[in-house]
Amino acid sequence: MKxxxxxxxxxxxxxxxxxxxLVYNLVDKGEKVCTLGxxxxxAQLVDDLKNRxxxxxxxxxxxxxxxxLIIRTHGVQKEILDELKENSFxxxxxxxPFVTKIHNIVRxxxxxxxxxxxxxxxxxxxxxxxxxxxxxxxxxxxEAELLKIIQENSFVKNSDCICVCQTTFSKKEWEKCEKIxxxxxxxxxxxxxxxxxxxxxxxxxxxxSKQSDAMIVIGGRHSSNTCKLHExxxxxxxxxxxxxxxxxxxxxxxxxxxxxxTAGASTPSVIIKEVLKSMSEEIKEKEVETTSAVTEExxxxxxxxxxxxxxxxxxxSADGEASFEELLNESFKESDNSKVVKGTVVGITPTExxxxxxxxxxxxxxxxxxxxxxxxxxxxxxxxxxDEIDLVIMKTDDQDGVLKLSKRLFDATKGWDEIVAAxxxxxxxxxxxxxxxxxxxxxxxxxxRVFVPASxxxxxxxxxxxxxxxxxxQFKIIDVNPSRRRAVCSIKVVTDAKRKExxxxx
Numbered sequence: 001m002k003x004x005x006x007x008x009x010x011x012x013x014x015x016x017x018x019x020x021x022l023v024y025n026l027v028d029k030g031e032k033v034c035t036l037g038x039x040x041x042x043a044q045l046v047d048d049l050k051n052r053x054x055x056x057x058x059x060x061x062x063x064x065x066x067x068x069l070i071i072r073t074h075g076v077q078k079e080i081l082d083e084l085k086e087n088s089f090x091x092x093x094x095x096x097p098f099v100t101k102i103h104n105i106v107r108x109x110x111x112x113x114x115x116x117x118x119x120x121x122x123x124x125x126x127x128x129x130x131x132x133x134x135x136x137x138x139x140x141x142x143e144a145e146l147l148k149i150i151q152e153n154s155f156v157k158n159s160d161c162i163c164v165c166q167t168t169f170s171k172k173e174w175e176k177c178e179k180i181x182x183x184x185x186x187x188x189x190x191x192x193x194x195x196x197x198x199x200x201x202x203x204x205x206x207x208x209s210k211q212s213d214a215m216i217v218i219g220g221r222h223s224s225n226t227c228k229l230h231e232x233x234x235x236x237x238x239x240x241x242x243x244x245x246x247x248x249x250x251x252x253x254x255x256x257x258x259x260x261x262t263a264g265a266s267t268p269s270v271i272i273k274e275v276l277k278s279m280s281e282e283i284k285e286k287e288v289e290t291t292s293a294v295t296e297e298x299x300x301x302x303x304x305x306x307x308x309x310x311x312x313x314x315x316x317s318a319d320g321e322a323s324f325e326e327l328l329n330e331s332f333k334e335s336d337n338s339k340v341v342k343g344t345v346v347g348i349t350p351t352e353x354x355x356x357x358x359x360x361x362x363x364x365x366x367x368x369x370x371x372x373x374x375x376x377x378x379x380x381x382x383x384x385x386x387d388e389i390d391l392v393i394m395k396t397d398d399q400d401g402v403l404k405l406s407k408r409l410f411d412a413t414k415g416w417d418e419i420v421a422a423x424x425x426x427x428x429x430x431x432x433x434x435x436x437x438x439x440x441x442x443x444x445x446x447x448x449r450v451f452v453p454a455s456x457x458x459x460x461x462x463x464x465x466x467x468x469x470x471x472x473x474q475f476k477i478i479d480v481n482p483s484r485r486r487a488v489c490s491i492k493v494v495t496d497a498k499r500k501e502x503x504x505x506x
Contacts, residue, residue, distance in 0.1 A: 001253040004279055005212055005260040007204050011272055013197040013225075013265035014402045015096030016040050019073045020268075022094050022351070027052050032067040036060065036080075037124060039072045039094070040266040041223035043243065060084055068092060074124040075099045077131035097354050097363040097402075098167045098195045099125055100347055103132050105164055105191055111135035114159055116149070116188070118177055119166025123224055126166055143176040150184055161188045167195040168225040168265075171202050172232070196362070197265065198225060205229050205262045209236035212260035214253065217241045218275055219264030226264030233262070245274040253282070340410060345387045348379050355391065355405060362403040366391065370406035373444045374434055382407075390414075411447025412485075418446050419487050423477035428494055431475065433468040441468055443475065443489065450477070456490040 012020070019039055026033050027049070034057045038046045046056070055064075060083055063069045068090050071081075075095035084091050095103075106115055106129055115137040119126040130137050138153070140146040150156050163181055165174055171194060181188050209215045215233040219226030220243060233239035237260075240251050253259055259279070263272050343355035343364050353371065355364030371382045383389060392409040422429050431445030433452075440453040452475060459465055474495075479488040 001256055001259050001279070001283060003258045004276070004283070005208050005258060006276065007201070007208055007260070007262035009197070009201040009204050010218070010261065010263035011265075011267055011269050013195065013201075015073050015098060015195070016265050018352075019070075019094035019096070020045065022092065023049060023054065023070055026068060026070075026092075027054060032064075033070060034063050034067045035070045035072055036063075036076060036091075037072050037074070039070060041220040041226075042266040042268065043220055044271060045266075045268050060087070060089060063089070070094050072124075073099070075103065075128040076124070077128050078103075079131060093349060095128075096167065096195075097347070097365065098193070099128065100354070101363065102129050102164050102167070102191075102193045104346065105162070105193070106132040107134075109134065109162060112160065114138070114156060114161035116140065116146070116156075116161060116163040116181075117165070118146075118163065118169050118174060120224060123166060125168075125224075129164065129166075140177070142173055143180065146177050146180055150180075157185055159187065161185060162191060163188055164191045164193045166224070167193060168198050168228055169194050170228050170231065171199050198228075201225075201262070201265065202228060202232050205232050205260075206236065208260040208262065209233040209239065212237055212258045213256035214258075215239040215260045215262065216248075216251075216275065216279075217262055217264070218272055219243070219267045223264045223266050225266060229262055229264055233260070242275070244271060245278040248275065248278055253279075339393045340413075341391055341393060341405070342388055343391050343405065345383050345385050345389065348383070348385060350379070353379050353383055355389070355403075357391075357403060357405075360403060362396065364391070364403045364405050366405045366407055370394070370408045373408050373412060373447055373449050374432065408447070412449075415446030415448040416485055419448065419450065419477055420480055420482070423480050423487070426476065428474050428476055429489075431473060433471050433473060436465050436469055441465055443473060443491075450475075450487040450489045452489045452491055456492045458492040458495045 023033060023035065023039055033054045035049075035054060036057055038056055039049065040046070057063045057069065060069065060080065069084070069092070071091060071093045073094060073096045109115060111134045113135055115133045115135065117126055117129055117137060117139045118141070119129075119139060120141055121139040126139060130139065138149045138156075140149055174192070174194060178190060178192075181190055205215070209232070214237055217226060217230045217233055217239055219229070219241070221227070221241065226241065230239055230241045242248060242251075261276065261279070341357050341360075343357040345353055346356045347354035351368050353366040355366060357364045368376045368379055371379060376382055389407055390410045391405040391407055392413065393403060394406050394409070395404040419429070421427075429445050431443040431450070433441050434444045434449065435442040440451055441457060442449045443452055454465060456478075457465060457468060459467060473491050475489040475491045476493050477487050478490050478493070480486070
């Protein structure tokens with residue numbers, strides 16, 4: 001082995017990263033947590049969670065009293081979700097937004113519509129999808145099974161039907177099935193619901209495997225995503241599926257000059273790091289010079305994974321903005337950043353709001369912190385399902401198919417124009433003191449925050465500024481910085497003017 005080719009898409013996808021982060025955050029806060037089935041298909045991560053006190057419940061009734069139940073990324077059947085709601089279970093739905101999107105597509109069909117589902121009939125995700133079908137449905141895992149369904153059920157050819165697919169379905173197999181549907185089932189409405197991250201991962205694995213003498217695929221053997229990657233790579237070169245670095249010992253890579261490496265969406269960064277380190281050490285021991293490009297990839301991945309240590313959850317940087325997912329997947333496109341779009345709220349969780357943006361394939365995600373300039377206790381307090389809202393695109397992640405959006409930024413942009421106008425008109429504005437900071441306070445008004453120096457708050461020097469926290473105040477804009485969109489305000493100038501008016505009136 002002389003060279004290692006590492007796939008850029010290796011490791012956690014958005015949905016998995018989000019679910020894992022959720023569980024670890026709850027555990028770190030001291031919550032008692034159980035998951036309805038393994039949170040993801042990765043034995044090492046599941047074992048780590050077990051060691052932290054998280055246990056797996058096979059059914060809702062297995063959840064112990066005082067525990068918070070987490071629905072895993074694959075989702076669950078409709079009847080299970082209904083049971084949780086009816087019995088007032090304390091639960092959090094960590095279903096991947098891409099899976100929820102399929103549920104919504106299927107749920108909207110009436111009983112006269114036949115639903116065709118491309119996927120593994122026994123997979124939890126497919127079981128969940130089929131539970132939302134109100135009429136007839138059929139599941140097929142390849143081209144041959146689809147043809148058999150059509151042949152044995154003649155009405156499928158002419159009846160109104162739709163077709164969706166499991167998010168981790170093989171892109172190559174889907175293209176074959178799609179051709180059949182378009183040719184034979186002329187009344188079939190086709191939804192390509194393969195996760196964009198899955199598609200990108202499979203395409204990259206195919207390209208790397210064509211350029212390599214062998215492939216190492218890292219991930220759980222029970223993971224559909226990882227198994228599909230193994231199939232894709234095996235079509236082009238000898239491919240080995242491993243779960244940990246220890247399994248490398250049983251594989252002789254000496255006869256292969258170029259070895260490609262990829263990993264499933266449920267593979268923690270720490271495991272990828274260990275495998276790469278083990279492989280690079282083998283090269284070093286044999287005194288084989290690794291190409292500079294590969295060295296950079298290995299070192300970069302090792303540094304990235306280092307931030308996760310042994311906990312594959314998102315880690316915040318000093319300013320609270322950087323995350324492990326952002327570090328691992330450095331393929332964000334900046335061309336759409338700051339663009340304003342309209343979206344319809346289609347889902348709400350305790351930490352995020354999901355938005356459908358017309359003309360976009362990506363799932364729109366608005367974090368709770370980006371809903372409003374003011375602290376948000378519940379997302380439902382700000383928006384409701386069906387609301388149409390204006391948003392600013394913060395980041396476009398085509399790899400994971402996610403639009404990171406902000407309502408707060410749009411409100412701030414719109415409010416800024418009004419603040420500038422108020423300065424020019426010497427207008428009195430109203431707002432709420434939301435934060436006490438060094439040297440003054442921040443007041444939220446018109447969806448944005450403005451700064452009031454301590455000397456202009458009207459609070460005596462010997463008194464703490466905390467007395468203003470949460471108070472509604474009136475103020476004037478005394479200075480604006482257009483380039484930095486910052487405004488300096490005075491509460492004192494308004495209170496002094498009022499006092500003067502009262503004195504004159506008296």
